[in-house]
Amino acid sequence: MAQHRGLTGQSIALVAVFAGLIAASTLVPEVTLIGGVPITLQTFAIVLAGLVLGPWRALAAVTLYVLLGLVVPVYANGAVGLAVLTGPTGGYLIGFILAATVIGALAQLLARRGVLARRRTAAPALIAVGLVSIPLVYAVGVPWLSWRLGIPLLPTGCTSITDADCVSGLTVGVIPFLPGDIIKVVVAGLVAAAIHRAYPGLLGSARAATAASSPVTDGTDEGARATA
Amino acid sequence: MISLLGIYRPRRTLMHRAPVWFKMLLLVGMSITCVVVSDPVTSIGITAACLLLLASTLPPLKATLKGMGAIVVIAILTTLFQLWRGDWVRALDLAGDIVAIAALALAVSSSTSMGAMLDFVTALARPLRWLLPPETIGVMVSLTLRAIPEAAQILTESRVAARARGLERDPRAILIPTASRTVGFALDLGQALHARGIAEHGRAPRGGSAPASEARDDAPGRVLAEPPVREVPAPVEPAPSRRARRR
Structure with missing residues (x-):
């Protein structure tokens, strides 16, 4: 597989361009909610990277984006990198890396099974895989957030919305963003299905994988190479 | 709209002259200290020190205020919440931590050029x-x-x-x-x-002979319709001498 052998020009270009896409998706103007919480295409781009690139290249692309953010202001809201990564919301960035890798692996599994080749199953399967990313991002981001802000992880004895006990990692860090996240993941799944239809073999379709695992070693080709 | 300059400005302050690894170490160490120590007096002291350090790097005013803005809003919200719960010690401590780390991070960013930071990241990636x-x-x-x-x-x-x-x-x-x-x-x-x-190295052995690395030269991606099967591991035999001679 390409991931193994790793560094073809194509893989490098895909990793770099997707890191660029994730960065660009935070730079184009988008809606900003109260409290400086940006609704950008960032989540969409990260889920898309996972679904399109497969585990290793997605890991590389998102890591490259996070590392680049240390240098260049490419995080959400144009914030400067180090301050965000070390700040209360830095856990989400780490969560993105984990999530992109995991859904990349799952998407590759789908591709090997040939699910992505069938038009009817591709989009629902990719959306289902993409939804896995949401709990993964929050699993890293929310404990980090509630630890840094000194709020409990789960609401305890919450009676009304104005109750102080209601403020928790779950109510501050998850619930306001959940609807938007689900919409973005659904869109990312649809887009990824279209991409896999337009460029089959990005993740190595089932047929291509078997063809690649049995490299043809005929004498003529070897001879041609030796004399080349 | 798209400014990739960041808040770095070439200056000649103390922080600009400090090596990158020292600044990063300072940042990591200070983050850990801030989070571990939960004493409001220390916390405020550290915050003041970090803000002074940030000011000492002479950062551009507008970009710095923008960078601190979001963090300060979060810090204020946190403080209000903790005060609402009646825990003012905690409020001071947490707000101090958040502001201090952000200020220090901005100080590092504003005193480290992109090239220096890239070199540092590449050096960190050397084990890979x-x-x-x-x-x-x-x-x-x-x-x-x-x-x-x-x-x-x-x-x-x-x-x-x-x-x-x-x-x-x-x-x-x-x-x-x-x-x-x-x-x-x-x-x-x-x-x-x-x-x-x-x-196009693939995982070719570094420092190996040129023909060996050429033999491992990776196949083009399958997505592109390229000539088939170029990744056959070619035997490493008469080729070396001939290729070497041609060079």
Whole structure:
């Protein structure tokens, strides 16, 4: 597989361009909610990277984006990198890396099974895989957030919305963003299905994988190479 | 709109002259200290020190205020919440921590040039060289920097095109062309890299003989219709001498 052998020009270009896409998706103007919480295409781009690139290249692309953010202001809201990564919301960035890798692996599994080749199953399967990313991002981001802000992880004895006990990692860090996240993941799944239809073999379709695992070693080709 | 300058300005302050590893170590150490120590007096002292350090790097005012703005809002909200619970010690401590770390991080960013930071990250990635040759990391980073405006332009163009068709509310009409053109751009770029033989090492042994690395030269991606089966592990025999002679 390409991931193994790793560094073809194509893989490098895909990793770099997707890191660029994730960065660009935070730079184009988008809606900003109260409290400086940006609704950008960032989540969409990260889920898309996972679904399109497969585990290793997605890991590389998102890591490259996070590392680049240390240098260049490419995080959400144009914030400067180090301050965000070390700040209360830095856990989400780490969560993105984990999530992109995991859904990349799952998407590759789908591709090997040939699910992505069938038009009817591709989009629902990719959306289902993409939804896995949401709990993964929050699993890293929310404990980090509630630890840094000194709020409990789960609401305890919450009676009304104005109750102080209601403020928790779950109510501050998850619930306001959940609807938007689900919409973005659904869109990312649809887009990824279209991409896999337009460029089959990005993740190595089932047929291509078997063809690649049995490299043809005929004498003529070897001879041609030796004399080349 | 898209400014990639950050808040670094070339100056000659103490922080600018300090080595990058020292600044990063300071940042990591200070973060841990801030989070571990939960004493409001220490916390405020550290915050003041960090703010002074930030001021000592003479950062550009506007960008710094913008950088601190979001963090300060979060800090204020946290403080209000803790005060509401009647825990003012905790409130001071947490707000101090958040502001201090942000100020220190901004101080590091404003005193470290992009090149120095990239060198530092590349040096950190050195243990990964069996996986990723360092020069590949350099290629990737520069390609990414080039790809950001490209991707932003593709996004903008797709949005304009969707609006022209009256579909600006339909995310698919914007995002499918964007993603598909982006992947197409990446594949073209990959082909160009391949054609120039840039970063086509595979996992070739570093420092090995040239023919060996050529023999392991990776196959082009299957996505592109390229001549078949070029990744056959060619025998490493008469070729070396001939290739060596030709050089």
